[in-house]
Amino acid sequence: MTKLRVLVVEDSLTVRMYLCELLESDPAFELVGQAEDGKQAIELCLALRPDVISLDMMMPVMTGLAATEYIMAYCPTPILVVSSSVNRGELFRTYEALAAGALDVIEKPLPGQDHWGDHYLAMLKLVAKIKVVTHLRGRRAAQDASPIAPCAPASPRQTMRLVALGASTGGPSALVEVLGGLSADFPLPLLVVIHIAEPFGHAFVDWLDDHCVLDVRLAVARGVVLAAPGLHLQVRGG
Structure with missing residues (x-):
């Protein structure tokens, strides 16, 4: 072995x-x-x-x-x-x-x-077990990157009501890149579940909030909603 x-x-x-x-x-x-x-x-x-x-x-x-x-x-x-x-x-x-x-x-x-x-x-x-790649953290790249455009209008039968993101080991890097690229007028609520335990979970919400223009908070009604550490995230009743 x-x-x-x-x-x-x-x-x-x-x-x-x-x-x-x-x-x-x-x-x-x-x-x-x-x-x-x-x-x-x-x-x-x-x-x-x-x-x-x-x-x-x-x-x-x-x-x-x-x-x-x-x-x-x-x-x-x-x-x-x-x-x-x-x-x-x-x-x-x-x-x-x-x-x-x-x-x-x-x-x-x-x-x-x-x-x-x-x-x-x-x-x-x-x-x-996770394959890693060269990861250049250049502030210039972040500054030069154009914000991700809002979703294109969907047909009446395909109206999107929210975006859900899930990430496990290695996920924070991808998550901050995606959320940091969204503009303030992104039209849909975002729900996020990420594998990160306490004592690191709650402060992670504040750190993400500092890295994107959208509000990031634990399970509330609007902005980027993160599941609290150790809990599931459910959407019910609209």
């Missing part, structure tokens, strides 16, 4: 050793390298070409966001963000990393989370 080659990037020695022990206990993985800051992460990614990267966000020398932007531009590799970010500014950096090409995010382990290690290894296996 071919093992998944993993690069662990984490500035906390305690957390880094824990993650490495998890990987070394599972025969499906091969730990190919460890880094304690974003600069080392880039150097090891270019040298080792891992199958997947476990990446912290808040690190010295170079942050996880800066490392993500560089890696996805010059050495595209599946990235799982492992973050303990709780304040708004740090959460927004995590969303920027997802927009830059990181595929998913999980919270760092807390005391008493007995099954966290199983979830972590399962997430690494999941993101490693």
Whole structure:
């Protein structure tokens, strides 16, 4: 069986050793390298070409966001963000990393989370399966892009009443690109369901709202409506 080659990037020695022990206990993985800051992460990614990267966000020398932007531009590799970010500014950096090409995010382990290690290894296996491409985050490209035109009028028998978008692992990058390209006069309500768990879900709504001209909010009557984390989204009675 071919093992998944993993690069662990984490500035906390305690957390880094824990993650490495998890990987070394599972025969499906091969730990190919460890880094304690974003600069080392880039150097090891270019040298080792891992199958997947476990990446912290808040690190010295170079942050996880800066490392993500560089890696996805010059050495595209599946990235799982492992973050303990709780304040708004740090959460927004995590969303920027997802927009830059990181595929998913999980919270760092807390005391008493007995099954966290199983979830972590399962997430690494999941993101490693996803094909990534070069992801150049140029502000010029975003500025030069023309807004997506409103939908063409439909025939009476095909009148559209709403647009529904669904996204799973890797979805935030595509979602912000689509929503950011819509003009303020987009004529239909948008409903969005995306795979992102707490503590990252609610602040993600605010971050999306900052990146598009349409209102983005949790399940209400108008604007871009997102399902709350852990809940389904239903449309009933019109």
